[in-house]
Every structure is written in structure tokens, then in C-alpha cells.
Amino acid sequence: MAKAKKETKSEQDFLKYIRWFWICFAGGLVTLLLLFLMASWGIFGEMPDHTVLENPKTNLATEIISSDGQTLGKFYFNDNRTPVSYDELPQHLVNALVATEDARFYEHSGVDARGTLRAAVKLGRGGGASTISQQLAKQLFHGEGSKNIIERVLQKLKEWVIAIRLERQYTKEEIMAQYFNIYDFGNNADGIRSASRIYFNKEPKELELKESAMLVGMFKNSSLYNPRRNPVGVKNRRNVVLAQMYKYDYIDEKLKDSLQQTELDLDYSPESHREGIATYFRGYLDGFMKDWIKDNPKPDGSKWNLYNDGLKIYTTIDSRMQKHAEDAVQQHMPRLQAEFFNQNTPKRNPTAPFLELDQSEIDALMRRGMRQSERWRHMKYDLKKSNKEIEESFQKPIPMTVFVWEDGKPSEVDTIMKPMDSMRYYKSFLRTGMMSMNPQTGHVKAWVGGMNYRHFQYDMVKQGKRQVGSTFKPFVYASAIDQLHYSPCDEFPDTPYCIEANKYGNPEEWCPKNSGGEDDYGGTRTLKNALANSVNTITARLIDKVGPQTVADLVKKIGVTSEVLPVPAIALGVPEISVYEMVGAYSTFANKGVYTKPVMVTSIEDKNGTILYQFKPESKDVLSEEAAYVTVKLMEGVTQSGSGARLRGSGRDKYRADYREVVTGYPYEFTNPIAGKTGTTQNQSDGWFMGMVPNLVTGVWVGAEDRAAHFKTITYGQGASMALPIWGIYMKSCYADEALNISKADFEAPEELTINVDCSVVEEDASQVQTEEKLPEELEF
Template identity: 40%
Template sequence: MTTNTNQFKIRIKKIFKNKWVKWLSVCAGAILLFLVGLYISIYLGFFGKLPTTEELSSIKQEQATQLLDHNGKLIGKYYIYDRQPVEFKDFPKHLIDALVATEDSRFYEHDGVDNISLMRVFVKNLILRDKSAGGGSTITLQLAKNLYGRKNYALFSMLINKFKESIVAKRIEDIYSKEEILTLYLNTVPFPDNTYGIESASLKFFDKSVKDLSLNEAATLVGTLKANTYYNPRVHQQRSEDRRNVVLNQMVNYGYLAKDSLEFYSNETLELSYKSYNHDLGLAPYFREAVKQELSKILDTLKTPDGETYDLYKDGLVVHTTLDYQMQQYAEDAMKSHLTKLQSDFEASYGKYTPWNDNSKVLKAAIQKLPIVKKYKEAGLSDAQIKDSLNVKRNVELFGWKGDTIKNVSVVDSLKHYLKFLNTGMLSIDPKTGAVRTYIGGIDYRFFKYDHVSQSERQVGSTFKPFVYTAAIENGLDPCTYFSLREVTYTNYDDWTPSNAGSDEEDPHINYTLENALSNSVNTIAVKVLEEVGIPKTIKQVEKLGITHELPNKPSLALGVSEINLKELTGAYASYVNKSKPVKPFLITKIEDKNGNVIANFEPEVAESQAYNDYTRQVMLQMMKSTVNSGTATRLRNTYGLRNDIAGKTGTTQNNKDGWFVALTPKLVTITWVGNDNHSIGFKSTGIGQGANSALPVFAKFYQKLNKDSDYKSITNAKFESPSEDVINDLDCEPTKRDGFIKRLFKRKNKKKKFD
């Protein structure tokens, strides 16, 4: 035994006398000293301060602000990183099993670092200089990376970052339980499409909370962690399914899934229900932008418990809004359905001679208004140089109702493309409070950022007439007063002669009651009613309705030449079903901090006093019911089959530039506008451009959808108040009256007079 031992010692000495062995030993020792020295220097903070135990105990992560509808359903977020934390109890077991099996099979055994795997990475990185060495990352190490990121160093970057992460990982393991580590990890890990945290990813890709994820859905999301762009299920479905199946196999290998279940789950086709919360996409983007604008002002007035200003993008606020998610979806679907067809009819009506063709004055004027043209001129470019620059082609994504396309186009080509599109604005509110239930600011926020609800002011056309009639009734005009259809030329207003659509066929000897005149939107009578009541009294009445726009002191006021914001118009019309009190449409009900504490509340702004009396309101409501039942909006009944209690008013402006429809129901007031953003472009004909054809169908299709949804019966089945006996009696007259023979004999067809 002693002889064998001596021989072994002699061999060892000989080996270490070999110069190569000596050299390798020195190298190994040097490497070891280097690693130890590097580790100590990192630990001491020479490569950046490491988080202390105290800091790790109170990890503060940036959280997205959530936007909820009035029923608590998520409709959008504001974020830098799309992160929405949840608790461990919300994670289904198969999600945790899939994660551990795929990312860290020894998660429950190690202390945050898998030393064998980590050493493999060190050797590859140090000796082989393999920058893609990877591997060795436990869930805790990944969490450390997610929380504090990585820095680039001149040398040994991967090694330094791995050492830093290992120190942080061990500290995390000392502070938190395994459940808490999994919770922190799943709330911070990045998923595809700039999404951080499992709850955000679950909502985005499957439109459900994490607690409701199926096994396959959970495996799909876990599979993306290897490379969230490469395995993005929205972009690469087959690749994502293959990766999901790898996760399922790992679950079988580690006993988390029965082997006989593997084939069943592996053969399932991946079905996404993608809901983007990107600000340009998803439901109600114009509404979300409007809320953001309000929040930026509100948050400036609020302070955190620490005295800091709230950060909309980082502090995890919860904003409760008035919007109704499902109702908004119905409204958007209705808008898209109608505008697709209307756009086709609009373009066809112009034929070859369109306002947006190469030689049109409209196009030439629009080119001169382009910001890029103004910039070129300021830079001193000649007209020829500017023209050349504007005709340079490049690949651009273009909006289209049949689908967006990427085309090689110039600035001028793009301008011609977008000049032709009709746009829209639609708002539905609860008339009792002003709470906004639907909000459509345009046809597609990605391409048309201008908001036609909050920003736009357009001529309102005949939708202004009810305000004139309201002023008249309020000031004592009998509802059964008759006015002649005949045209009148007002000499003191440049011989202005208002006329009616189809006036060539009208009998100037026919007289209409107020109800018949309003329901058929007769221009000549609207001006005469304005003359009867007076412009000052009418303006005063409109101001009581909450409309702040300066109104013109001229008879054309009766025909809606004023440009009024859609929100103000809707709030004014709410008075007809809200005890004569206008409201101010509002979007936000309350704001909570991330802990659920209410930091701001918002109450409805309803006028304290009536804008007009109950009698006037009931008369006007009966008149606007006639608009729907027998007047300009009868297609609601005849074409769309709506049998609900509805009152309304159509509107069309001069040269068919704007189409409007106002719909009043007992519990919902909706106004829709349709037109072109370029004021020089109108509808080719009244048949296409009139409010009954351009704007009314959006509401009609929207309400058809509400009628089919039992959840909205309280709205769709609601009934108007019964008018008083006085109102019924005062409206009980023949709608028309023809002049007698003598009066017809001496009555001039076109009378000239001054507007009093």
C-alpha cells in the first residue's frame, strides 16, 4: 500500500514538472483569481451600485394606467411598458407548471443560481468568447435582469452582468418566497408586442384575464419567453404552435402533464382573440385620446402621499370612465358598415371629374397648405424643386375600407388618396347626466387623428331649427300657427332668398303648422319663425342650452350657418328629454391610485335651472317625433324597421357639405355627423348628402344592434313621457292649410321685404 502511494506521488510530481501542465495551472489559477477579483469588485459596486436588501424589499415597478368602461371592463391603457400586476392566487396551476418546466426545472431546489449552468456560461464567454453563450439563467436570475436590466461594458459584458444578476438573485431568494418570486417574475417578464407582465399579455392575445387562461394558451405565452418576437403568435402562428408544443413536452418530461394528454393538446389549433391596447388601435381610440388630454390637466392638480405629481404612464392609476364597451363596439361596427357603402356611392357620384383629380383647384390648394410645402418654401426651394420633391415615391401604408395597403406613392399621390375620404363624428350620452356612452371621433385614428367630437366645429344646418322653434314656443307662439311655404327675399340682407329643397314643385299657397314645418325641415318657414320671435331672443335661448359659440346676428342663423361643436350640440339636445335642462358631456367618473384609493371624483354637470318650460319641451318633443314618424327621418321606420320611441332631426348644410342626424330616445341622445374634412368638398347631390342618407343610417344600424341585445332593454324599451292635455289640444290641427281664392289671387309668389 505504501509503495503504491509513493508511486502515485512521484507521478503527480512528474506531471506538474511538465511545462505545459505548469502553464495550464498558472492560467487556471489566474482565471480563478480574475473571477474572484471580478466578483468581489462587482459586489463592492465598482461596476455600478447593486440594489440593497432594503431596496429589494420594496421593489417599485412602473405600471400602466388602466382605462375602464362604466361597467369596469378594460378599454385601454397608457404606458411606457405595458405592465399590469396580478397576485399569485390569480395564476392557474398549469401556467406555473409550464413556466417551471420550460424555464427552470430545478426552481424549487436552488437558491437563485444554478452554479453548474452558470459556470458553463462563464467558460464559454471567457475562453471561447462566445457572446451568444446564453443558458444558465434561472427564473430568479431572469427576474433580476427584468428588474434592473443590463449594461454594456467594454470587456466581459456578459460575464459582469451575469455576476451582478447572481448577487441580486441570491438577495431576492433571501427576501422572497418562491411564490413571491414567481409573482414578481410573471408581472415583469416581457412578452411580444411590447407587453410586460402575464396579465397584460393574456388580455392582449386572448382577451381574458390570466386566471382564465387554458393550458394551451398558458403554454403559448410561456413559449414566447425564449424569443418574444420570433415566437409572436400574432405574427408567426405556426412557429408559435411549434414552440408551444415544446413547452407541452417539457411539462410531460417533468411530470406536470400526463403523456396521454400530449397528443390532444399538441394538435389543438391556436386561436387568438387579439385586443391591442396600443393608443392608435383597439376600441374607442378617439375617446382614449380625449381622456388622456383631460387626465394630463387633472393630474397636474393632484399629488401623491409623498407630495409628488402622478405619472400617467408609470403609476398604475385606474381611470373609471363613462363609456359603455359593448355599446361602443356596436357604434363602431355600425359606422364602418355604413361609411364603407357611403364612400363607394360618394366616389361613384363624381365619376371621372372628382375634386381630388390632378387638375382640380381643390387639390392644388390642398398642396399649398401642406406643412412640408411651407417648410420647402422657407428653405428657399423653387417651385420646380418643390414639385420634384413632392413627387418622390416611397412605400406608404394607405387606409382603405376594404383593407389597408402598402403602395409606392408620392406625397401628392397620398394627398389625392386621402382627400376623397368622408369622415364622421358620433356621440351618444345619457341625457340625465351627460355621461358619454359612445364616442367616435373619426373613421380610423391611425390615419385621421383629428377628433370630430371634441375638436371640430362644423355648420349644423337644420339641426339648429329646433332651437329656433323652441324660442318661438317659449315666447308664446301658438304651435298651430300657420306659415306660408312661399319664398321671401330679404332686401336688407343683400336680397337673400332662402329656398327649400325641391322648391320648384312647391305650392306657395300652402301653409304649414310649426310641427309640419319642422318635421319636414322647411327652410322658408324656419326663417319666418326666427323673424317672428326675433334673433336676440333666439340667441338668448340657445345660450341657455349651453352653446358657447358666437352666433351670427342675421336671418341665416335659422338655417344653421353657425359652426358648433358636436359635444355642445349633444348636451343642448339632451334638454328635450331631461326636464328642459342641458347637460355637459363628460368622460371620467373617478380616478384611483394603484392601491384602490380614490384620488379624484367627478360629478355630472347639469344645468340648475330649466332652459325653457315643460310645455315648450313637450311640444318640441312631439314635433321631433313627427320628424321620425312622418317627416324627413321616416326611413328609421320604413327602411330600418325601428319601432322604438324616437324623436329626431335631420340636417344638411349648404352645398351638401355636412350631413347630420340627431336621435332622441328617453335614455340616450345620439348625434352623428358625416362630411369631408376639406370644406371645399361636398356631396355631389342632396340625395346622397342629405342627413337622412349620410348620417341617419349610422344611428339606425347602431340602434338595430342595441335592439337585439337584451342587456340594453332598459334603454331600447324606454318610453317618452306622455304630453299634457294642453299640449295635445294645442297640436290638434290640420298640418297644412291652403290659401283661399282671393288670397291666392293677390298673393305674390316671391315677396320682398325687410327682415325685422
């Protein structure tokens, strides 16, 4: 009896435990359901609604796109993110992420119940339970987890709710793409597109399997697994990803083993505002866009954000031609700079890098440079320092990084130097500006504003304006042809010529001389020969015949906005004009007398592809087609027998070996028609070359920041030595790239040509001495 009672009591106790188990289980479910509901209602914090889920707010970089579809660079503050679609991801990248982060990604609906139970039982020691959808929810809506256990639980609940909503809102493929796009891979690599470009210099679709594995490995912790700081750890983590891909049958064991033995093979290509391709053009574009944003608000009246709104700017720059232009500068400038340093050693020039200045003039120049410097501005206006304190700071040595040419490439060196000494150091560097443009469309194809944007940010294409020297003379000749119907074959006496005082407002008589001095006269010259050899006196005769005002008016009509005073001296190139203006002006000649305003931006789109801006061509008739063509034929003489003849190849072997070394790429051996003009200003301070073929006009300027820093002699200081080689190297590369379709044809003649351009009857003697840009005897050709 007692035994039976005891068994009955045990059964009752068991039933009681079973009952309590189910009560607790049901209560737990109800509590969990209630917590879910409370989280979804926003009781634990604001939750994204349907519209926010549909358009999650992420900062998107503005992308600058070349005419051939390449990304030139981006505008961004903190997030260098440009989204890609799922179709742009290689399958092995997707497989790597699924195998490593969420093996049941295609089976669950946002929350992996099995993974969650496993994590709960093992207290997280068997791996986390967050699905890709949950991780995306975390990245999009609440960021890093709290250290407080209660807050972490509540955040996890919110994560689950948002993940489930995301699964309802988007397809698996869209969730996958969003996760790749949102993740920060470090080193300004926000999102998979930036990461693949920065770490491997590739678009995502071009990634190899091992590269995809490395990037997926970084999802664990991109700060810890940074391939630049921790290559060994990143390689080990990559190999874990490859092992996971093998585990889930995405790759076989042989492939896994072979890839695990390979190195990371990074091709680190940082994307910053001061690095990459077309940096000076991007600097110009930054100003262009800020002006555009001021005048073009969003439909709701708010302003576009250049750095966060994900705009797409379609430009006329051709990435291939831009690279050819930058390569040409980097081939020529270090050699020219080396010769400049060679001629300006303290022994050869105690005032280096300046010439013709005494110490007081140098001190004044340096003081002016000091007060114009960014250091002065910062200390004066940001730090509120006195002038005396600032001046004293320029004499105190400090650590700094300075620019150097190293093995023909731009580089940096850490040193300790006085800021004043660093100013003088940088004033010894020659600068350059170069622009290339299609004269028919006005599309600017290449823009190089200097050698290195990090250290020389002043853009010498559009910002900088320098005296143009003899490159101005074609405007004088064009005016004479247009007004007086002159022919290239017309002859003029090569004798001294003066324009009397007060004739054009000149207070004194103006008597320009040829560069060869008193002995550089005699006989007659055709206009073709005179322009080819930059004969100053004949140019003076022409401007006297048409009047300086006529020339100044023409220059204004063909796009030069810089001040050009209507005085006789403009004939020899005293006006200060930018490379940008000069290329636009010369393009008028190649475009049959029609001026087309240079175009840099063709359209702007928002992140959804809606067109916000589309350029409208601006052009106007300036010269007759005949006058433009005749001027071009005149300039062809410059490259046939004048100061630009070194663009041809024959008969140049007697140039000194060291000179050929500096004039990089010589001989150039072009055989096609080329119209051009060299220019050299007084004391060899500025060297110019303007070169044209039928569908491309390119201008190059080279000189120092201060005109007092220059070559002592014309051997290296002339436009044909300083600037022309850059044009020659650039054009050789453009012609070698046949896909660019750069013309080698003749310039098209007008249907009715009334002016004689065939000067074979009175062709100049090739042995005639050059004038303005004469070479030393041992270098003559």
C-alpha cells in the same frame, strides 16, 4: 526497511494532497463567501437596497378603462405593461413556467445549488442554472449579460445576491407574478397581460393550456420565438414546454400528444395608439390627461408621467356601445362611399371630387391644403426646406400606403403616388363623426371621430365643426315654446316670409325659401308638421317672433360654445357646431330642460389605487320641464311622418333596390317613441341626424373634408341618407344587446302639462309633400 520507508512516504504524500484539497476547498468557500459579501456591499457595482427591492422601478402603461370594466387602450412609450396579481394567473400557466424554467422553484431560496453544480460540471451544456428568482433579478436590476467572462461572473454573483434578497422580501407567488409582469414578449406585449391580450385577445385568466405553453416558450428568447415571424419555431418550442409539463406530471401523455398536434391559433390584436377600439376618444383623452397633469402635480411636486406611471383612467365609454357605434359606421360608410365614387367618375364629373368649382378654385383649394398638411410642416420647420423645394416634392411620386374600403372593411394598399395626388384622393372620402350620451348623467357612451384613425386623425366629434343645417331648428322652436307658450298643434300659414332689412342688424331683407321652390307653398301647417318637414318659412316666422338673440342665448346656455351670431339666418342652421356640442345641447330636451355637461372621465387612480381625481357633475336649469317636453313631442313628429320616418318599417317597399343598399339596414322597423331631427346643408355638403330616446341621445354627421366635395343631388346627399342610417344600425344593435337597458319607453311628461301636444284633431295629412329634404318621386313615401 526500504519498502517500509517507501510506504511511509506515500502516506505522507497522500496526506499532503488531502490537506491541500481541504485548504483549497476551504479557501474556495471563503473566497466565494467573500465575493458574495463584496457583491452585497456594492463593491462590484451598485446594488438595490431594501426600499428599491420593495418597490422595483418598472415603467407601467396608463390604462384606459371603460364603464363596463374593459380596457379600451393604453398610453405608453416603450413599455406596454399593466401588472396583474398572482390570483389572475391560471394555474396551468404557472405550472408551465415551473416545469420549463425552474423545476425546484418551490424548494430553493433563490439559488438552485444542484442546478448550479450541474451547470458547472457540464459547462452549461446540460442547461442553465438560473432560477426564476435569478432571472427576475436580472430583468429588474442589470439587464443583459456582458460578453466579458469576468464581468459575466460578477454579474452572476450580483444576480445570486439579489435573488436571495428577493426571496426574503417576497413570497414565491409574488416572485412568480413579478416575473410574468416584467418580461417583454415582443410586439409591444410587455408583461403577461399585454401578451395574452395581443396574441390571443384574452385576459390571462382566460388562457387555454396550449396558449399558456406558447407564452412560456417565449421566455427562452422572445425575439427568436416570435409567433408572427417564426410560427414553426414557436410551435416547436411550445411543444417542448408541453413535454416538460408531462415530464413533471402536470399533464398526462394523452393530453400532451393531442395538444402538440394543434396549431398556435393566434388572435393577433395589436395594442397601439392608432389601432384597437375607441381610437378617436383615446386621442381626445390624451389631450385631457396632459391638461390634467399640468394642474395636478404629485405630492412631492413632480409631474405625473402619462406613459410610465401606471395611472388608471376610468371613463364613461361603454365598450359594447362603442363597438356597436364603430360597427354601424363601418357598415354604412363603405356603401355610401361606393355610391359617391360611382357619381364622381372622371366621365361624370371631370372636376371630381369637387363640384361647382373651376380649375383655378380647385388649384387654390389644393394649395391651401398643401400648406396645412403635416408634410409641409415637417419639411418647413424640421427639415428647413424652402417653399419651392416643398412644392416640388409634392409633385414627385413616392411609395406610400393609402386607405381603401375593401369588402366593406377598412384596409390599406401600397402604391406609388404624388403627394399632391394623394391629397386629392383623400379629399374624395366622406368622413363621419358620432357621439352617444346618457342625457340624465351626461356620461358619454360612444365616441367615433372618423372611419380610420391611422389615416384620418382629425376628430370630427369635438375638433371638427360644420354647419348644422335643420338640426338647429329645434332650438328656434324651443325658444318660441318657452317664450310664447306655443303648442305643436298651433297652425301657421305656409307662405313666403321676409324679415326686413336692418331689423336684427341684417343689411338686406332676408327671405328664406322652402327647398321645393316656388311651388312648395300653400295652406297652413301645424308646428309639428312644419318641423317634421323642415319648412324654412315657418322657422323664419318663429325666429322673427322671439328674436335671434333669444335663440342665440338659449344655445349658449345649453352648452354650445361655438360662435352663434344673433342673426335671422341661424334659424336655418348656418352656425358651425361640433357633434359634441350638439349632443350635449339636445340632451337638455331629453333631460327635462336641465343641461348636463358631457362627462368622459369619472376618476383617475395611481398604480396603487389611490384616487387622484373624481369628476363633479355640472348641470343647470335652462328650459322649463314643460317647454323641453313639448319640444321633444315636436321632434317625435320627425320620425313619425317627416324626414326621419324611414326609421319606421311599414310601406317602404317601393324604394329602389340600389337606394336600400346604400341606406344600410333599411327598413329599420323601430316602433318605440323616437325624437329626432335630420339636417342637410346647402348643396348637400353636410348630412346630420340627431336622435333621442329617453336615456340616450346620439348625434351623427357625415360629409367630406371640403364642402366642395358632395353629392350632386339630395337623394343621397341629405341627412336622412348620409347620417340617419348610422343611427339606425347603431340603435338596432343597442336594442339587441338587452344588457345595455336602452329605453323603448315614452318620454316622461310633466305632472302639470298646460300646453296641448295631442294634435289628432289637426293631424297633418301623411301625403303632404316634404320640403327641405324631399326625395325624388320614385323614392317618396
